[in-house]
Amino acid sequence: MTSRKTLLTALLAVTLGSFAAVGHAASDTIRVVTDATFPPMEFTQAGQRTGFDIELTEALAKEMGKKVAWTDIDFKGLIPAIVSGRADAAMSAIYITDARKKVVDFTDPYYAGGLVVLTKKDGPIKTLKDLDGKKVSVQVGTKSVKFLQDSFPKVVRVEVEKNEEMFNLVEVGRADAAVTGKPAAKLYAQHNPTLTVLPEQITTEEYGIAVSKAQPELTKSFNEALKRIKANGVYQKIVNKWFEASAK
Template sequence: MISRKTLIATLLAVSLSSFAAAGNAASDTVRIVTDPTFPPMEFTKAGQRTGFDIELLEALVKEMGKKLEWTDIDFKGLIPAVLSGRSDAAVSAIYITDERKKVVDFTDSYYAGGLVVLTRKDGPIKSLKDLDGKKVSVQVGTKSVKYLQDSYPKVQRVEVEKNEEMFNLVGIGRSDAAVTGKPAAKLYAQAHPDLAVLDEQITTEEYGIAVSKDQPGLTKDFNAALQRIKANGTYQKIVDKWFEGGAR
């Protein structure tokens, strides 16, 4: 007959073994949050996530020999999800900023973007100085909000949850312009001939993957994988697919 002491020791060993196995399994999966409403960076087509960021992360995680687990949430919830431990990292055309670096780590920049103005061709905004006093739509949680607060305090900000709603307000004339990232603005304007992106770019920004400060090894692995896919040509193939004329 097995003694009580032996039984407890056996159950404890099994429990610890199961816990370790679960930990190892978890370490093989990278949990990523994104807001797939920002083409061409990330969006949903035929019920599937696609876009530059999506393909890039799939290539990086494959290069790292790990599995990828996606979760879709609103942009304003991306950093909080990383901070709370609900995800290991976030990718969603996130600009690397000093303010964000206080709470999360960032990988090396994987693409250069920047803020631009999308407006109607027949509208009143022809240059950046024309923004003052106008209605400008921006997505909540993005750098566009603070930029307008600091640089154009006379702007009437129209803050919305979704990227598509921000663009639609310009199209129907409820906003005079939208301030957002260049890739998405350019793509939207191409599909809507009555809209245009001002030639004068507001800022030049770097996109990065936001990673929990508790996982410095993951940031290091992402950076190493990024260098490898740049060296083997995978990165450039993704860039060429999603951005006309290659990286800028």
């Protein structure tokens, strides 16, 4: 009797779990994680999330007839949150890389960016070669870390958790430069006249929305919605608002 009861309990748990999974897959809400510390892509203003990625995601969800449930976590935790099932997707200026594609799926690219160097205008770094032997701040979990490891092993990396810390270290002179994404670096330099972005771009990268491999239909829906908002002009309006230039 006991073993039969245990078996029935186990079967019931599996059945309920299956119903829960189906129910979530059919939900009208997409659980999206972000690290809202990377203006103009995602940041908080007056206590509200805003930025290019935030508006684009909301526009895509609206086109899909869905709502977005946002959760803020550190950048290094974005992919693990998807893999563990705590989130359906991550939207946070994430470069599409082969390493990341092993554990999550990506939508079609939604914007072209790349790595650049932010430094003091009157500082010693004028070209990429000048990075050797200097202190360079990078955000943990980003492609900047591996780039410096591979291309500039003589650099003294100063790894920080938050994007803001990375920029602040350069501004106060505790780092000679920062290697990060072009949109954020350009915006920060515009508001801080002592800083500049080197004209020589390190890499050209493409941003994508990271999606759970268990939800291929969600990736497909994102891609279809992206095509539609590009066709109807919504996408370009968002691009113009945040970058005042045509998207690549």
